[in-house]
Amino acid sequence: MPPRGGGKKSDLRACLVCSILQTPADFLAGGCPNCEDILEMRGSSDRVAECTSMMYDGLIAMVEPSESWVARWQRIDKKMRGLYAVRVTGRPPQDVIDAIEARGGVYRPRDEVED
Ligand SMILES: [Zn+2]
Numbered sequence: 001m002p003p004r005g006g007g008k009k010s011d012l013r014a015c016l017v018c019s020i021l022q023t024p025a026d027f028l029a030g031g032c033p034n035c036e037d038i039l040e041m042r043g044s045s046d047r048v049a050e051c052t053s054m055m056y057d058g059l060i061a062m063v064e065p066s067e068s069w070v071a072r073w074q075r076i077d078k079k080m081r082g083l084y085a086v087r088v089t090g091r092p093p094q095d096v097i098d099a100i101e102a103r104g105g106v107y108r109p110r111d112e113v114e115d
Contacts, residue, residue: 013052014085015039016092017100019110021059021083024048033080038099039092051092058086087111 012021018034024045031042032051041047062081088110091097097107 013048013054014056014088016051016053016088016090016110017096017107018079019085019088020080021056021085027052033082038096051096053088053090055089056085056087060084060086
């Protein structure tokens with residue numbers, strides 16, 4: 001485990017689909033807790049590199065997803081508790097966007113903040 005504290009965030013990567021923040025080791029070991037069935041990152045460092053980004057702004061600690069106005073604003077009220085980025089720079093591979101849409105979902109870029 002990396003040492004805690006210091007405000008250093010360079011060890012974290014943000015999921016390009018749901019914006020949850022985890023270490024690359026977490027993504028590699030367990031995938032994304034929200035989107036692993038689509039992203040299939042577990043065990044593939046190449047896939048982790050494709051589907052997550054080191055460039056993000058802001059942190060939201062999601063403790064009570066259904067209660068949080070931030071969660072509603074971020075449209076992540078249906079997702080797992082955890083640490084999320086406000087904005088993530090980058091786009092996932094096209095096959096990920098296709099997979100989301102094939103399941104009836106809509107891919108929302110995380111690098112734009114809606115009004
Ligand atoms: Zn995700």
